[in-house]
Amino acid sequence: MEYPSLSEIDKIYALQQKNTAEIKQLPASKREQLLRKLLTKIKEAENEIQAALYQDFHKSALESTITEILAVEMELKHIIKNIGKWTKDKSVGWSAMFTNVKAYLHYEPKGHVLIITPWNYPFQLPLVHLAACIAAGNTAILKLSEFSPHTNRIVKKILQEVFPEDHVAVLEGEVKETTHLLSLRFDHIHFTGSPAVGKIIMEAASKNLTDITLELGGKSPAVLDRNINVRRVVQNLIWAKFVNAGQTCIAPDYVLVPRQLKSEIEQVFREELREAFGRDAINSPDYARIINKKQFDRLVEALTDAKHLGAQVISGGATDEKELYIEPTVIGQVAMTNSLMTEEIFGPIFPIVYYSQIDEAIKFINDREKPLALYVFSNDGIFNKHVIRYTSAGSTCINDALIQIMHPKLPFGGVNNSGIGQSTGWYGFRAFSHERAVADAKGFPLSKMFWFPYSERTHKFVQWIRKIFG
Ligand SMILES: NC(=O)C1=CN([C@@H]2O[C@H](COP(=O)(O)OP(=O)(O)OC[C@H]3O[C@@H](n4cnc5c(N)ncnc54)[C@H](OP(=O)(O)O)[C@@H]3O)[C@@H](O)[C@H]2O)C=CC1
Numbered sequence: 001m002e003y004p005s006l007s008e009i010d011k012i013y014a015l016q017q018k019n020t021a022e023i024k025q026l027p028a029s030k031r032e033q034l035l036r037k038l039l040t041k042i043k044e045a046e047n048e049i050q051a052a053l054y055q056d057f058h059k060s061a062l063e064s065t066i067t068e069i070l071a072v073e074m075e076l077k078h079i080i081k082n083i084g085k086w087t088k089d090k091s092v093g094w095s096a097m098f099t100n101v102k103a104y105l106h107y108e109p110k111g112h113v114l115i116i117t118p119w120n121y122p123f124q125l126p127l128v129h130l131a132a133c134i135a136a137g138n139t140a141i142l143k144l145s146e147f148s149p150h151t152n153r154i155v156k157k158i159l160q161e162v163f164p165e166d167h168v169a170v171l172e173g174e175v176k177e178t179t180h181l182l183s184l185r186f187d188h189i190h191f192t193g194s195p196a197v198g199k200i201i202m203e204a205a206s207k208n209l210t211d212i213t214l215e216l217g218g219k220s221p222a223v224l225d226r227n228i229n230v231r232r233v234v235q236n237l238i239w240a241k242f243v244n245a246g247q248t249c250i251a252p253d254y255v256l257v258p259r260q261l262k263s264e265i266e267q268v269f270r271e272e273l274r275e276a277f278g279r280d281a282i283n284s285p286d287y288a289r290i291i292n293k294k295q296f297d298r299l300v301e302a303l304t305d306a307k308h309l310g311a312q313v314i315s316g317g318a319t320d321e322k323e324l325y326i327e328p329t330v331i332g333q334v335a336m337t338n339s340l341m342t343e344e345i346f347g348p349i350f351p352i353v354y355y356s357q358i359d360e361a362i363k364f365i366n367d368r369e370k371p372l373a374l375y376v377f378s379n380d381g382i383f384n385k386h387v388i389r390y391t392s393a394g395s396t397c398i399n400d401a402l403i404q405i406m407h408p409k410l411p412f413g414g415v416n417n418s419g420i421g422q423s424t425g426w427y428g429f430r431a432f433s434h435e436r437a438v439a440d441a442k443g444f445p446l447s448k449m450f451w452f453p454y455s456e457r458t459h460k461f462v463q464w465i466r467k468i469f470g
């Protein structure tokens with residue numbers, strides 16, 4: 001994909017601005033029709049999508065289906081199934097003081113939306129958020145990351161087959177193009193990316209008081225109890241951490257393990273990683289690559305520095321610059337000053353931090369920014385509830401990982417430094433809609449009791465209200 005010039009961006013923006021009023025009036029049936037067409041196009045393009053993801057990431061066809069294509073298909077089906085219900089006015093019920101008022105919520109499109117997405121799930125993320133945006137009746141400019149060019153091409157091809165550019169436009173660009181887009185006025189900006197860039201987006205949005213959704217990241221902990229099946233939990237963590245070579249926003253970033261389990265868990269990680277990827281993961285057909293040299297160098301430097309500071313590699317540690325390959329790596333005794341413990345890892349390196357009492361682990365988590373996700377593993381429900389009660393996270397999974405994002409009725413989002421607002425399903429539709437309060441007064445207008453000049457009748461009415469409702 002070519003980068004558009006700034007004047008081309010302005011032209012697309014103006015085109016969509018002109019068309020937004022009309023798109024906002026599209027009935028739910030027409031929006032549903034467009035989403036059904038999108039679903040059909042995606043199914044028809046599965047092989048091309050898999051090939052593009054392989055070229056960008058060396059992502060296996062099966063992993064692309066599981067984490068990219070199926071995720072979009074399920075989201076589209078859920079939206080298509082519910083769009084009729086979601087777009088209808090919603091009564092908020094009766095109130096004794098407003099017996100003559102029909103009170104309801106009316107869902108109106110925000111209008112013109114900017115969606116900015118990162119490179120790590122370059123098919124799933126643009127399409128999942130665009131689907132909700134279209135369902136809500138908006139026009140949208142979709143700005144993709146320049147680091148996933150092959151997948152971007154198929155995303156653009158599919159969307160151009162479904163939507164005219166004055167409804168959905170797909171752009172690729174770097175900081176310059178994105179910065180220019182952010183100087184334009186939108187009704188909602190949906191950003192997925194790092195907290196650092198999230199702050200830039202929020203600042204730009206503040207110029208026009210534009211609504212935002214910030215889907216950010218952070219260091220998502222996994223907390224293990226002693227009361228677990230160690231092998232099963234390790235197998236679970238291996239998938240959650242090393243899918244997409246660890247380049248997943250809700251991947252467990254590090255794992256807090258009871259000290260008593262140290263020797264057992266380290267041995268089981270060695271065994272299970274061998275089971276998962278064979279003797280040499282570089283030859284595994286299931287294992288992806290780091291997206292580019294910049295990210296590769298960042299991770300290798302963090303690993304090298306960690307080892308210089310005394311960290312012990314429990315399993316893995318091999319790298320291959322030509323292949324942009326980093327072996328699935330589990331590491332212990334990482335210094336707290338090392339970037340593996342101070343920054344979001346966003347790669348296939350898994351520090352283990354040992355603890356003695358659960359409140360020590362909870363303090364470790366709470367001493368850091370609120371994470372995007374938090375994982376708790378224990379056969380003891382009281383342990384799980386205790387961890388949830390004394391921590392905060394965007395989302396949480398108990399005795400599993402990542403799957404919370406796939407549940408159609410759970411919102412996806414962070415909290416404070418890991419995100420603002422919620423996405424997917426009903427929550428995505430609501431984010432891209434304005435939830436308008438309507439009070440439809442029938443017959444005698446309630447405010448007549450307060451009209452000027454204030455009278456004895458008004459005083460009596462106010463006394464009655466305080467007596468009944470005060
Ligand atoms: N909550 C969620 O759903 C998800 C969160 N993430 C988070 O995203 C991060 C990894 O993705 P990554 O792409 O590196 O994140 P970045 O924040 O670097 O980039 C995200 C998007 O913002 C653009 N961008 C980068 N710098 C600027 C800037 N200065 N001004 C305007 N736009 C900019 C990028 O464009 P370009 O790439 O072209 O530079 C990209 O489209 C991690 O923190 C991860 O946790 C990732 C996936 C999902």
Ligand SMILES: CCCCCC(=O)O
Nearest residue numbers: 067121248249250402
């Ligand atoms: C299968 C998990 C996908 C998580 C979304 C993300 O990291 O972008």
